[in-house]
Amino acid sequence: MPVDRLLDQLRRMLPRDRLLIEAAACAAFSCDALTSFQVLPEAVVLADSTEEVVAVVAACHDERVPFVARGSGTSLSGGSLPIEGGIVIAMNRLNRIVHIDPEQRVATVEAGIINSRISEAARPQGLFFAPDPSSESVCSVGGNVAFNSGGAHCLKHGMTSSHVLELKVVLPDGELVTLGGESLEGAGPNWLGLFVGSEGLLGVALEVTVRLLPLPETTHTVLAAYPSLEAAGDAVTQIVGSGLLPVAIEIMDALAIQAAEASVKPGYPDAPALAIVELEGEREVVEADAEALDVVIAASEPLEVRSTTDSAERALIWQGRKSAFSAVGWLAPDYIVQDGVVPRTRLAEALAEVVALSASRGVRVANVFHAGDGNLHPLILFDGAEPGALERAEATAGDILRMCVRLGGSITGEHGIGVEKRDYLEELTATEDLALMRRIRLAVDPHELANRGKMLAPQPAA
Amino acid sequence: MSSATRPGDVVGTDDRVAALAQTLRDSPGPLLPRAAGTKDALSTPPAGASPLDVRALNGVIDYDPAELTFTAMAATPVREIVELLAAQRQYLPFDPPWADAGASLGGTVAAGVSGPGSYRHGGVRDFILGVRLLDGSGRLISGGGKVVKNAAGFDLPKLMVGTLGRMGILISMSFKVFPLPEAWTTLRVKTEGLTDSLTIATRLARSSFELETLDLDPPRELWLRLGGRAAVLARRADRLARFVDRPTEQLTGSDDVRRWQEARELTWVGPGSALVRVATTPGKLTALDAALAAAGAQRRYSRGGNAAWLAWPEAHPLTRLDQILKELRLAGTRLRGGDGPPLLGPPQGGAFAARVRAVFDPHDRFVEI
Numbered sequence: 001m002p003v004d005r006l007l008d009q010l011r012r013m014l015p016r017d018r019l020l021i022e023a024a025a026c027a028a029f030s031c032d033a034l035t036s037f038q039v040l041p042e043a044v045v046l047a048d049s050t051e052e053v054v055a056v057v058a059a060c061h062d063e064r065v066p067f068v069a070r071g072s073g074t075s076l077s078g079g080s081l082p083i084e085g086g087i088v089i090a091m092n093r094l095n096r097i098v099h100i101d102p103e104q105r106v107a108t109v110e111a112g113i114i115n116s117r118i119s120e121a122a123r124p125q126g127l128f129f130a131p132d133p134s135s136e137s138v139c140s141v142g143g144n145v146a147f148n149s150g151g152a153h154c155l156k157h158g159m160t161s162s163h164v165l166e167l168k169v170v171l172p173d174g175e176l177v178t179l180g181g182e183s184l185e186g187a188g189p190n191w192l193g194l195f196v197g198s199e200g201l202l203g204v205a206l207e208v209t210v211r212l213l214p215l216p217e218t219t220h221t222v223l224a225a226y227p228s229l230e231a232a233g234d235a236v237t238q239i240v241g242s243g244l245l246p247v248a249i250e251i252m253d254a255l256a257i258q259a260a261e262a263s264v265k266p267g268y269p270d271a272p273a274l275a276i277v278e279l280e281g282e283r284e285v286v287e288a289d290a291e292a293l294d295v296v297i298a299a300s301e302p303l304e305v306r307s308t309t310d311s312a313e314r315a316l317i318w319q320g321r322k323s324a325f326s327a328v329g330w331l332a333p334d335y336i337v338q339d340g341v342v343p344r345t346r347l348a349e350a351l352a353e354v355v356a357l358s359a360s361r362g363v364r365v366a367n368v369f370h371a372g373d374g375n376l377h378p379l380i381l382f383d384g385a386e387p388g389a390l391e392r393a394e395a396t397a398g399d400i401l402r403m404c405v406r407l408g409g410s411i412t413g414e415h416g417i418g419v420e421k422r423d424y425l426e427e428l429t430a431t432e433d434l435a436l437m438r439r440i441r442l443a444v445d446p447h448e449l450a451n452r453g454k455m456l457a458p459q460p461a462a
Numbered sequence: 463m464s465s466a467t468r469p470g471d472v473v474g475t476d477d478r479v480a481a482l483a484q485t486l487r488d489s490p491g492p493l494l495p496r497a498a499g500t501k502d503a504l505s506t507p508p509a510g511a512s513p514l515d516v517r518a519l520n521g522v523i524d525y526d527p528a529e530l531t532f533t534a535m536a537a538t539p540v541r542e543i544v545e546l547l548a549a550q551r552q553y554l555p556f557d558p559p560w561a562d563a564g565a566s567l568g569g570t571v572a573a574g575v576s577g578p579g580s581y582r583h584g585g586v587r588d589f590i591l592g593v594r595l596l597d598g599s600g601r602l603i604s605g606g607g608k609v610v611k612n613a614a615g616f617d618l619p620k621l622m623v624g625t626l627g628r629m630g631i632l633i634s635m636s637f638k639v640f641p642l643p644e645a646w647t648t649l650r651v652k653t654e655g656l657t658d659s660l661t662i663a664t665r666l667a668r669s670s671f672e673l674e675t676l677d678l679d680p681p682r683e684l685w686l687r688l689g690g691r692a693a694v695l696a697r698r699a700d701r702l703a704r705f706v707d708r709p710t711e712q713l714t715g716s717d718d719v720r721r722w723q724e725a726r727e728l729t730w731v732g733p734g735s736a737l738v739r740v741a742t743t744p745g746k747l748t749a750l751d752a753a754l755a756a757a758g759a760q761r762r763y764s765r766g767g768n769a770a771w772l773a774w775p776e777a778h779p780l781t782r783l784d785q786i787l788k789e790l791r792l793a794g795t796r797l798r799g800g801d802g803p804p805l806l807g808p809p810q811g812g813a814f815a816a817r818v819r820a821v822f823d824p825h826d827r828f829v830e831i
Contacts, residue, residue, distance in 0.1 A: 185765065
């Protein structure tokens with residue numbers, strides 16, 4: 001058996017405490033944040049160095065055993081779910097900051113480092129790392145690269161792809177390549193741009209050089225409560241079209257507010273919907289923009305408006321927002337986190353449709369999302385113990401995705417395809433486009449060893 | 463998939479695209495797409511290859527100002543788009559070069575070039591959302607979409623940036639845009655030399671000033687542009703002048719506009735030289751500048767010292783520049799004038815690049831990179 005031969009090789013390469021083979025030890029790695037999918041891996045390697053990852057990938061290639069590199073396992077689309085008959089390469093120990101160069105505003109880190117640790121390390125230099133997924137305190141940068149992660153503040157700053165300058169990558173056959181460079185400019189095709197967001201199908205990122213941004217001089221955060229989700233959506237469309245460039249615009253509905261209040265108690269207004277709008281930059285600019293924002297918000301007839309420039313108050317507002325996914329656990333035993341995108345001008349229409357779908361299917365949906373980008377995150381609540389409940393929730397999730405496509409959007413804004421949306425990608429992508437993606441995958445990884453079965457269904461022969 | 467999600471879906475049944483696909487399939491040798499030809503080093507085919515005129519791919523397909531996105535055919539002149547956006551108080555923050563010279567949107571993407579304004583919000587690769595292209599087999603492929611966030615499948619729009627017309631014929635593209643600043647002003651700063659300019663540039667880059675541009679003109683000038691609300695611009699400029707603490711001259715109105723127009727159009731480049739853009743870092747500028755000065759090359763540094771634009775004199779072979787760049791481990795693109803391969807310095811992407819490129823051009827219908 002190829003797996004047995006691989007395990008023999010790994011035993012020779014690794015100390016016993018960093019090669020997990022017993023089912024009980026591997027079980028902790030059998031799923032990521034999409035817990036409805038579980039696969040027990042054949043083994044888990046707790047890699048200790050980039051050289052070791054390269055050697056393990058090469059060994060997998062020799063024996064044709066599929067592998068998934070896993071950071072913190074926070075993927076919501078099953079991106080780091082183990083592969084049947086394959087192994088997991090756990091990247092968590094590769095968590096060093098290789099160097100920070102404040103003068104060039106760059107940091108080079110190992111891929112397993114936690115996202116927020118980069119900003120913590122850069123802050124004394126007056127710098128920060130902009131991508132801020134809600135899971136920033138636990139998710140790894142390697143995972144951010146694999147899924148081109150977003151976050152609340154990518155409205156102004158852009159997704160992970162705009163913040164990665166250089167990658168040291170091991171290809172699925174064990175070959176090392178460097179993509180990109182330390183400059184903000186490039187020369188020739190943007191190979192790095194293809195690698196970011198490729199969901200682990202084209203290799204494993206080992207080291208990541210990211211750009212850092214200077215901390216803003218001031219930040220102004222506004223909370224506006226609305227009588228309906230639709231009204232909040234309309235307000236966001238007005239703000240986006242007003243000529244202002246907020247750094248973040250978020251919406252939460254009553255259920256999400258309730259969940260946040262039950263957990264971190266941010267003290268949000270009690271209302272059917274809430275918009276969080278944030279401005280940041282030079283003091284004079286933010287002050288002038290805040291006045292303009294007040295005018296746009298006042299015209300949108302909010303129930304209540306609060307604003308703050310106080311960092312502690314602001315932190316609490318964001319803690320409430322960022323904890324919303326997990327806080328929903330207070331409302332129902334199970335839930336599906338959905339991720340779809342609609343054009344920003346059609347937000348109100350999309351939200352009204354989500355509310356109508358929720359009512360017609362008898363499924364509770366909490367809404368919390370990056371409204372400024374048109375990126376919806378409906379949280380579909382259910383009780384897995386109730387017969388048929390999971391199926392109803394999944395059907396609702398599917399309806400929401402089809403609506404996103406019908407309105408001119410996308411089936412995922414930042415969580416990726418993974419295993420969760422593979423069928424939707426096939427259903428909603430033109431044959432030629434999907435065939436090209438497959439050809440890219442096979443050209444880089446002919447045996448489909450790297451994260452097999454994610455994004456694209458494996459070839460029948462594989 | 464619904465038509466609304468596909469950038470430039472209208473082109474699927476377009477005769478112009480069908481004709482290009484046919485030409486591609488029938489061509490006995492490699493082809494090199496050419497629209498306005500403003501970057502002749504990239505659009506002049508080498509021996510054995512033929513030019514492919516794509517100018518018919520012209521026109522804006524969709525622009526929704528409230529959405530802050532647009533989709534246009536690849537050969538649409540950048541200037542038309544700039545005017546269309548400006549009428550709605552919006553702009554392309556990556557500030558495409560040679561807009562006045564007639565540069566096309568597709569040529570800008572294929573060359574991967576951004577102008578001085580990219581200092582603030584990022585380059586062309588940070589604003590492209592979707593793409594349609596003909597691959598080397600004449601298949602019409604689309605990637606990305608029209609919405610500002612999209613994580614469905616491989617990021618083909620980003621990959622297309624910098625492909626130099628050598629991995630596909632760009633047909634149409636979607637971009638996000640930003641609100642146009644209400645007013646602009648520029649500070650021309652006299653420094654004590656390149657080292658001083660770099661020290662100030664580094665201090666600025668780490669400060670909370672939100673500069674639209676940060677250009678260093680050797681030996682002794684820094685050019686800083688601020689954009690935004692007219693009511694607070696003068697106060698911001700004062701504060702900025704105090705921060706840099708060097709003699710400054712403030713440009714407003716048409717003087718400000720002219721300076722950046724000249725920078726964007728590269729009007730300072732003399733005839734006969736080869737214009738090369740080098741992807742560099744502020745930390746490598748001193749060494750690069752010394753080597754360029756020794757060769758007598760004119761040069762300007764943009765984007766806070768990340769983009770070096772240089773006019774390589776005709777008297778020296780480009781192989782010497784290639785050698786300099788290899789020693790400094792910097793990659794460059796020859797955009798105008800000169801001859802030989804357009805990419806200079808160490809090769810990029812290794813085995814990954816070779817494997818991916820082969821997917822797009824299995825029958826050698828495009829010129830080699």
